[in-house]
Amino acid sequence: MPELPEVETIVRGLTPLIVGRTVCAVHIHQARLRALVPPTLPGVAMGQQILGVRRRSKYLWLEFTRGGILVHLGMSGSLRLTPGTAPLLKHDHVEIVLDNNTQLRYHDPRRFGLILWAEDSFETHPLLQDLGVEPLSDDFNALRFYHATRTRRGAIKPLLMNARLVVGVGNIYASEALFLAGIDPRCAAINLTRARCARLVDAVKRVLEEALQAGGTTLRDYRDGQGRPGYFQRQLRVYGRAQKPCRVCGTAIRALCQGQRTTFYCPRCQR
DNA sequence: CTTTGCACCTGTTGGC
DNA sequence: TGCCAACAGGTGCAAA
Numbered sequence: 001m002p003e004l005p006e007v008e009t010i011v012r013g014l015t016p017l018i019v020g021r022t023v024c025a026v027h028i029h030q031a032r033l034r035a036l037v038p039p040t041l042p043g044v045a046m047g048q049q050i051l052g053v054r055r056r057s058k059y060l061w062l063e064f065t066r067g068g069i070l071v072h073l074g075m076s077g078s079l080r081l082t083p084g085t086a087p088l089l090k091h092d093h094v095e096i097v098l099d100n101n102t103q104l105r106y107h108d109p110r111r112f113g114l115i116l117w118a119e120d121s122f123e124t125h126p127l128l129q130d131l132g133v134e135p136l137s138d139d140f141n142a143l144r145f146y147h148a149t150r151t152r153r154g155a156i157k158p159l160l161m162n163a164r165l166v167v168g169v170g171n172i173y174a175s176e177a178l179f180l181a182g183i184d185p186r187c188a189a190i191n192l193t194r195a196r197c198a199r200l201v202d203a204v205k206r207v208l209e210e211a212l213q214a215g216g217t218t219l220r221d222y223r224d225g226q227g228r229p230g231y232f233q234r235q236l237r238v239y240g241r242a243q244k245p246c247r248v249c250g251t252a253i254r255a256l257c258q259g260q261r262t263t264f265y266c267p268r269c270q271r
Numbered sequence: 272c273t274t275t276g277c278a279c280c281t282g283t284t285g286g287c
Numbered sequence: 288t289g290c291c292a293a294c295a296g297g298t299g300c301a302a303a
């Protein structure tokens with residue numbers, strides 16, 4: 001479900017609402033997620049104050065005085081702040097009860113996400129060790145991207161989604177960025193010129209920033225930390241628009257499969 | 272080292 | 288209306 005703009009929207013929305021709150025209790029209703037929710041989570045989190053909410057890649061981090069809670073939302077996860085009186089829904093796997101009668105609820109029908117306790121600092125956690133650069137940082141730039149693509153003979157679109165190179169770009173925004181850059185998603189990464197790498201880097205940053213402005217993309221069930229949908233789906237240029245006319249040239253948008261994921265592109269605007 | 276295919280899981284959708 | 292296959296925002300791992 002969430003790519004970088006969606007996770008960042010949740011982080012920004014939750015921060016003013018939960019920083020400073022203390023954890024009163026943690027209830028685990030379903031521990032079998034991508035990784036097992038540690039049974040020690042309630043004990044170690046109990047009584048601790050939330051000092052901050054941070055993001056790295058598509059991971060979200062609730063920071064405590066000692067350690068923190070690491071959350072990934074997978075394809076269908078959400079983390080919402082609800083009144084303590086709100087009824088427990090199917091797939092509400094973990095409840096974090098706060099000291100002002102609200103709860104953070106981790107909800108995830110497909111259970112591809114995870115929520116766990118880490119003693120380590122955020123940056124040194126094993127799950128975050130092999131991640132690439134943040135796309136909105138200066139570390140993601142034309143020069144480095146060009147160099148990184150020199151050994152890559154595969155298509156550019158799956159590479160854009162490879163988190164060891166650059167994080168946060170999922171199936172929606174990879175298609176969107178390639179459209180903005182005018183690059184065919186099947187183009188071998190190694191064949192991109194310096195100029196095209198520069199265009200693509202700019203396009204990734206632009207599309208992520210636009211989506212952030214719109215509060216993310218809600219295709220079906222994405223909601224932010226307060227249960228609100230995003231609105232970027234209204235501005236999607238190619239994703240989910242197979243057979244529909246390109247917003248620039250009118251040519252029918254096409255869909256194809258790359259790495260078991262659907263790619264959308266305009267055969268005229270993208271070469 | 273890079274690339275590819277699959278597995279993980281449930282819910283929704285579209286065709287017949 | 289019902290059934291069933293295909294598909295869905297991610298990631299890690301094995302194998303080629």
